[in-house]
Structure formats: structure tokens, C-alpha cells
Amino acid sequence: MNELKKILIVDDEPLVRRSLRRVFHEKFLIFEAEDGLAGIKLWKEEKPNLVFLDILLPGMTGPEILKGIDLELKNNCKVILISAYTGGYNLESAKNIGADLFIAKPFENIFEVKEQAEILLKEMV
Amino acid sequence: MLWVGNLPTQRVENSTYKLLVISEITNASEILECLQGNQPEIVVSALTDLNESIKFLLEFSHKSPSSIRFLKVSLLTESILKTGLNQAQVMAVFDEKDSSERYFRLFKKAIAENSFLQTKRKLLVESKRQLREFESLNQSLKSIVEERTQHIENSRAEEDEKLNKSRNFVRFIKEMSMTLSFEEYLLVLRKELRKFQGIGEPYLIYRLSDRRVFVLHVQYGQSLESLLVESFNFSSENREFNQLGFFGLEKILANHFGRPFMRTLTIPLEIQMTQSLQGSSALAILGIEVSTTEKKALPFLDFISERAQILNICADRLLLENEYFRSSYRWEKTFDGLRDPIAIVDVDYHVLRANKKFFQISGQKKCFETFAGKTEPCFGCPLQNKSSEKGLEQGTINIGTKVFKVNSYPISIDRIATEMKATNFVNQYVDITQSRELYLRMLQSEKIGALGLLAGNIAHELNNPLTGLRSLTQVLIQEVSQNSSLQKSSLVSDLIEIEKATERSQKIIYNLLEFSTEESTERKKISLDEIVQRTLPLLKTSLHNHRYVLDLQTASNLVSVEPQMIQQVVFNLINNACQAMNNKGSLFISTCLSVQSKLEVQLIIQDSGSGIPIEIQDRIFEPFFTTKKEGVGTGLGLSFAKKVVEKYGGSICFESSAKEGTRFIVSFPVVEKNE
Numbered sequence: 001m002n003e004l005k006k007i008l009i010v011d012d013e014p015l016v017r018r019s020l021r022r023v024f025h026e027k028f029l030i031f032e033a034e035d036g037l038a039g040i041k042l043w044k045e046e047k048p049n050l051v052f053l054d055i056l057l058p059g060m061t062g063p064e065i066l067k068g069i070d071l072e073l074k075n076n077c078k079v080i081l082i083s084a085y086t087g088g089y090n091l092e093s094a095k096n097i098g099a100d101l102f103i104a105k106p107f108e109n110i111f112e113v114k115e116q117a118e119i120l121l122k123e124m125v
Numbered sequence: 126m127l128w129v130g131n132l133p134t135q136r137v138e139n140s141t142y143k144l145l146v147i148s149e150i151t152n153a154s155e156i157l158e159c160l161q162g163n164q165p166e167i168v169v170s171a172l173t174d175l176n177e178s179i180k181f182l183l184e185f186s187h188k189s190p191s192s193i194r195f196l197k198v199s200l201l202t203e204s205i206l207k208t209g210l211n212q213a214q215v216m217a218v219f220d221e222k223d224s225s226e227r228y229f230r231l232f233k234k235a236i237a238e239n240s241f242l243q244t245k246r247k248l249l250v251e252s253k254r255q256l257r258e259f260e261s262l263n264q265s266l267k268s269i270v271e272e273r274t275q276h277i278e279n280s281r282a283e284e285d286e287k288l289n290k291s292r293n294f295v296r297f298i299k300e301m302s303m304t305l306s307f308e309e310y311l312l313v314l315r316k317e318l319r320k321f322q323g324i325g326e327p328y329l330i331y332r333l334s335d336r337r338v339f340v341l342h343v344q345y346g347q348s349l350e351s352l353l354v355e356s357f358n359f360s361s362e363n364r365e366f367n368q369l370g371f372f373g374l375e376k377i378l379a380n381h382f383g384r385p386f387m388r389t390l391t392i393p394l395e396i397q398m399t400q401s402l403q404g405s406s407a408l409a410i411l412g413i414e415v416s417t418t419e420k421k422a423l424p425f426l427d428f429i430s431e432r433a434q435i436l437n438i439c440a441d442r443l444l445l446e447n448e449y450f451r452s453s454y455r456w457e458k459t460f461d462g463l464r465d466p467i468a469i470v471d472v473d474y475h476v477l478r479a480n481k482k483f484f485q486i487s488g489q490k491k492c493f494e495t496f497a498g499k500t501e502p503c504f505g506c507p508l509q510n511k512s513s514e515k516g517l518e519q520g521t522i523n524i525g526t527k528v529f530k531v532n533s534y535p536i537s538i539d540r541i542a543t544e545m546k547a548t549n550f551v552n553q554y555v556d557i558t559q560s561r562e563l564y565l566r567m568l569q570s571e572k573i574g575a576l577g578l579l580a581g582n583i584a585h586e587l588n589n590p591l592t593g594l595r596s597l598t599q600v601l602i603q604e605v606s607q608n609s610s611l612q613k614s615s616l617v618s619d620l621i622e623i624e625k626a627t628e629r630s631q632k633i634i635y636n637l638l639e640f641s642t643e644e645s646t647e648r649k650k651i652s653l654d655e656i657v658q659r660t661l662p663l664l665k666t667s668l669h670n671h672r673y674v675l676d677l678q679t680a681s682n683l684v685s686v687e688p689q690m691i692q693q694v695v696f697n698l699i700n701n702a703c704q705a706m707n708n709k710g711s712l713f714i715s716t717c718l719s720v721q722s723k724l725e726v727q728l729i730i731q732d733s734g735s736g737i738p739i740e741i742q743d744r745i746f747e748p749f750f751t752t753k754k755e756g757v758g759t760g761l762g763l764s765f766a767k768k769v770v771e772k773y774g775g776s777i778c779f780e781s782s783a784k785e786g787t788r789f790i791v792s793f794p795v796v797e798k799n800e
Contacts, residue, residue, distance in 0.1 A: 013593050023596075056585070
């Protein structure tokens, strides 16, 4: 099946969403959400394969959102936590709350981010 | 007149006298008997025998001494005259030849003389009588005088004795009142007791507030105090020992001293003042051995009773003084042992009393002179609020590098004019230098923490769009460079510039975050160069108006420090330098290996300002010292810098002059060299 994989970007900064979209849009279907509620809604509706999740969002935080998503959905989905806020979060704690990767903002190089995301997606069958 | 013998032929009779003639009887006593004891004025002996005449006259003179004697003879010779005069003491001798005139004349004379003699005799008798009377009067007067004198002498002796007694008593009082210890007390008492025979030494038995009973006596000039082991019953329910008298004190003393004691007089001492202070358990009695009979001891008992009150008063006083000295000593020791300097000061800053900690310079000086070494009251001294309130005043003063909080408690209030003003204060000087510093540092760090938090928040806020900016630009760069039609234009290079700018922005934010984070970090090995470079971006505004030259040469020499801390130091120093210069000053920032020792790196920050005034050069590293207005500068920057630098084994110093500006030199030991 060469269906295009879906990527959901949940971040409140438009330029971040825009740049991520620009990087992935050729090979993936991109969905964007500005806040937690919209994010959950889209997640349940579109069942993306990869979710970029910001930690500090208006309303719910990233971790809270993760909790609100069923395990079933998460099974077939990779979650990358992105955030400028490094307080208390690193790879380990990210994995503890159900994410697969943690990338700190600001991105040094957007293309590296793309690579890491693609590696993650390849792990999925 | 008596004529014994034959009458002469001449006429010898006369009317003036009575003449009695006896011719034969020659016995004088017989004649006198006949005359019935009346002694004739004149007697003439005219006996024929001269010797008999003389004999008769002699005899007659014995019997009747007042009669005038005459002798008549037939013929007068010189020898008869001599004989008559010498032997019979006749007045005259008659003979035949004498005329009647001679007889009359002589008789008249004799009579006159006789009466004269009689008068004389009478006078004599009278005189004698009077004399005797006088004498007896004299005698009686004498005896009266003697009696009086005696009486006076007696009284005087009595008075003298009384006076002596009074003098002794007064002397006793004086000596007692001057005693400074119980030893002296007993010595004085002993001296008095010596005057009495059979009276022994005094022993003092006393108890203060605890249960221990002491016995004190003086022996061989030394006082010996010992603890009475057996329990001693002073108590008044048991009537012993609270009255003057003999109650068997000797048994107790004998037990205690291990020797026999004679009958011992108990003299209870009323120590009211001590009792009111120590409680009624304070008791004292004197014990004195008495070896005479009770009768003989009476004068001694009187003596003691007279002096009882003195003994009481002095014992009381001594006990009180003792206690007073002990408490006073304890109080002084406490006072001196206090950690904080404490002084009692009056309104004019005179130091009345102070503890050891207070005095650095001794002498009667004013508080600010002695304690602070200043010439006028310290700024912030609570004494300056000469308020009339009775409460505690507080103030904070700076002395040298120390900060003291002064608590001032008024202790004596006087009425001055119509106000109640405090005149004396107890000042407690609490050294809060450390705690103040800690407090301020904590405040500072809280401020910084708050700032940091704020900065952190802002940084994060900024990071978001910056991320987007940078990422998007990166994407655009890629797209444009892949698009051949746009390759030649300046679009790519412009975009690259934009991307670099976003990178720089991110770096600044990163540095700001790192600089103001309050997490304590570990020491890292890092070069001064790097620290300076991290800090410079934060100083863009301050450096904006000035020229600066960077000469960093120790990139490969690492020091072991907490980078944030040193960043703050560098930040402060450069900031200070900028503030010291007017527009367009020049700043020279360099790092190099120290000339003296290749094991040290030096950071030099030189400004072209007007230098640090000489009078404050000593003080710039003082905490809280600032020349800026209150609220503008904390005065902590340089003192913090010094602390931090020295913490990592470094040093900080400066050179400054009005001509050449100021140059700060911070050195650190090198821990590693990167080749």
C-alpha cells in the first residue's frame, strides 16, 4: 500500500507548522492543529502515523494530550515531542509518557528533524 | 598689891591700889590661897634674906606669872640688881634710899604694865580661841572640800569609765562596719572577747539558700570554713538556737571538730535582709565557749547583749554583700561572655559601661569614637531618634566592612522640661554583616531568580517564532537553491543571511537563559576567552556608545569555574567600565597568561573613565558600598565579584588614576592546557 502516511503537527506557532509542512508535504499528508483540543480531535479523526506534539500549548499540555489518546491509536503512531521548554524533559521522560522522541526547540537544522522523523516512520511497518 | 615683908619707912600706900601686907609668911601658895586665887598685880618681896626673897619671888612667879615682881633690899648693889633681874625677873629693886615717888611711879608703871599684860593676855586667849575656831572651821571646810573633791573625782572616774565604754562600743561598731568578710568579722569579735577571762573563740555557723550548713572560725590568723556534716537543726519549732543562751551547741561543735567543747553560748543572728533575699532558710548563729561560772560570765553576757544588734546588722550586711558580689560577678561574667558587644550609653553617646566584646580602645570616650572609630555619630544610629517613646529603637550602622544592627533600649527616663526623655540606653550591637550579606544575596538571587524566570519565559516565547523563522528559512534556502531560475539572484544569499540572523538571535536567547538560570551548576573547565565571548552579546546596549577592543589569547588555557558565575563577574566589570565612561570611551578587554607565572591567566578590563577616587579606593569591594544613589546600585557587584573569584582560587585587583582610567585584573590558575 503506497498510501501517503499522515503527519499531525500540534503546535501553537504558525511558522513552526508552516516550516514542518514545507519539509514534509511532498511525501506526506499534513494535518495541523493549533491547540490541544483541536489536536485530539484531528488525531481521533485522521489517525496519523506521526504526531509532532508541542509540550506547552494553550489549554492542554502535550503530556496531557498524550494521556487523552487511546492506546489503540498510539499503537500505530509515533510521537515526537518538540519543545523549547526543556525543564524536566528529556528522552527518557518523554518515553515515559508515551512519546517516542524528544527534539528540543529551536531546531538547529530542520532537515535533521526530517531525517529523524523518517527513521522513526520506517520502524513502523 | 602684895607686900611681903616689912614696910619701908617711906610711904608706899596709895589710893590707886590696895595694899596687902604680909610680914612673915613666905609660902607663895599659901598666900595665894589666902588671896583666894586672885593674882595680885604687884608683889613686892621685902624679906630680910635676899635669897629667900629671890626664892619666894621665883616661886611666886610660877604660881602667879602675871604679877609684876619687885624686890626691896636695904642696900642696892649692882650684883643684887643683876640677881633680881636675872633670877627673879623683877621689874625693879627698891632700897631704903628710894623715895615714895619712885615707889608710886614704879607701881603705877607696873600696874599699867600689868593691865597691859592682862589685856594682852585676854587678847591672846581670845585670839587663841578665835584661832581655834577658825581652825575648826577651816578643818570642816577642808573636809567638805575634800568630800566634794572626792565626790567629783568619783563621778569623773565613773564618767571616764562610761566614756571609755562608749568609746569602745563606738570603736566596735566602726570596726564591725568596716569588715569586708566574715573572717574580719570574727577577728574583730575575737579581739573584744579577749578582754574577758574564760571566754573562748567565736564560731560562726550559717546556712544560705541550700541545705548546706557551714562552720567558720579563725585560727592562727587564718579562717577555716568547713561543711557541717551532721544535719543541724536551726528550726524555730524546736526552741534551740534561736535565743541567746546555752543550749548545748557545744555538743554539735564537739562532734564536728573532734575535740571537747566547753559550754557554748549560742548567739542567734537576725539576718533579716538576707532572709528577705534568700528566703527564710538563711540562718546564722554565733557560738562562743564559756569556761567560767554563769555568775562570773554575767558581765560578758551583758557585753554581748549590748552588741547583739551590731552583730546582727553586720552579719546581715556581709551575707548580703557576699551574695551581691557573687551575683554581680555572675552578671559581669555573663555580660562579658555575651557574644554581641553591649554598651550602656547616654544621650550624648558617652559610654557608661560596656562588656569585653565592646572595647577595642579603652577609655572614656563616646560610643562612636570607641566602637566605630569615627568622629561623629554613625549614620543610622538609633540614638539619633531621640524620641520620648519608651520603646526599643533600632538602627543599622556600617563600620568598616561590617554591618551592625543596633538595638537600643532606654533604661532611665527623666523629665526634661515637660517631656519624658530617655537619658540612658542599653545598646546591643548585633553583627549582621554575614546575615545581612546572606539576606541581600538571597534577595538578589531571588530577584535574579525572578528575573531569570521572566527571562526564561520571554526566551521561550521568543524561541517559538525563532524556530519557525529559522526552519522556514532553511527550507526556503533549499527550495530556492534547487530552483535554477532563482539561483543566480541574491535570493539565496539573502535567505542565508536571514537564517544566520535567526541563528544569532537564538544564540543570544540561549546565552541569556544560561546567564540567568538559577540552577547551581558544577564547575567546568573552560577558558576565560569563552566566558568573555558568551557574555559580550548581553552587553550590546552598554557597549553601544563606546569603542572596545578585544584581545583574547587564552583560548587553550582552561580554568575550573562555574561559568555562569564568572560570566556574571565579567558582565559586572564591563558594565561598570561602560558606566564609568562618558560617550565614546574606549574599553580594552584582553586575556593573557600572567607575566609572573605561566600558570595563571589574566583577564584585563580597562576603561578610559576618570578613575576611582583615592578616598574610596579602599572600600570598593565592601558589600553594599556604592556611590550610586539608593536603589540604583546595590553595592554588591564588586564584593560579589571578589567573593566568587576568590572562591575559584583566583584574585581580583585594580589600578586606577584620574588620567588613565581604571583597569581591573582578574586572575585564575590554569588547570589544563589544550594543545
